[in-house]
Amino acid sequence: MADMERISVSLPSKLLKEFDEIIAERGYASRSEAIRDAIRDYIIKHKWIQSLEGERAGAINIIYNHHENDVMEKLTEIQHDYNDIIVATLHIHLDKDHCLETVLVRGDAKKIKELTNKISALKGVKQVKLSIMVPEGHIPE
Ligand code: NI
Numbered sequence: 671m672a673d674m675e676r677i678s679v680s681l682p683s684k685l686l687k688e689f690d691e692i693i694a695e696r697g698y699a700s701r702s703e704a705i706r707d708a709i710r711d712y713i714i715k716h717k718w719i720q721s722l723e724g725e726r727a728g729a730i731n732i733i734y735n736h737h738e739n740d741v742m743e744k745l746t747e748i749q750h751d752y753n754d755i756i757v758a759t760l761h762i763h764l765d766k767d768h769c770l771e772t773v774l775v776r777g778d779a780k781k782i783k784e785l786t787n788k789i790s791a792l793k794g795v796k797q798v799k800l801s802i803m804v805p806e807g808h809i810p811e
Contacts (some may be wrong), residue, residue, distance in 0.1 A: 719786060719800060720778040728802035730773040730786055737767055738794030745792065748775065752785045768796070 681689075692740040734741050749756055754776035762770040773789075776778050782802065790798045 693807060715791055719783055721785055722802060724779055724805040725777065726779045726802050726805060727776040728782065728800065730789060731799045731801065732771045732773070732789055732795060733797040734762070734769055735767050736769050736793045741792055741794030745771065745789065748785065748788050751780060754779050755785065
């Protein structure tokens with residue numbers, strides 16, 4: 671068996687409750703195993719993003735709570751810093767608290783990664799999904 675380390679994590683009760691409901695639904699024997707899987711997914715997703723290179727086009731989908739910190743202002747600031755790869759931004763007011771923002775990007779994958787990582791790290795951002803297409807000139811006929 672692999673070396674194990676024990677960690678202690680603080681989570682909002684609502685988040686843990688939802689997580690527990692999902693792992694019960696999926697039939698996990700223990701919370702620890704579910705958390706290990708979730709961390710593995712997180713690592714795989716990060717590695718996939720880091721492995722992107724060349725000219726790409728795609729979309730970054732972001733869900734955030736617009737009341738938290740100054741997330742809107744920071745998000746706008748970051749987007750201004752990357753205006754050379756941002757083609758357009760679409761904003762949808764999802765509910766009273768949350769916004770969905772889709773940032774359409776085109777350019778160097780390295781910069782798309784950087785932008786995605788900076789947005790992901792913002793406090794108030796709940797979910798980020800990068801959808802990236804094959805390099806230009808590599809689309810099968
Ligand atoms: Ni909004």
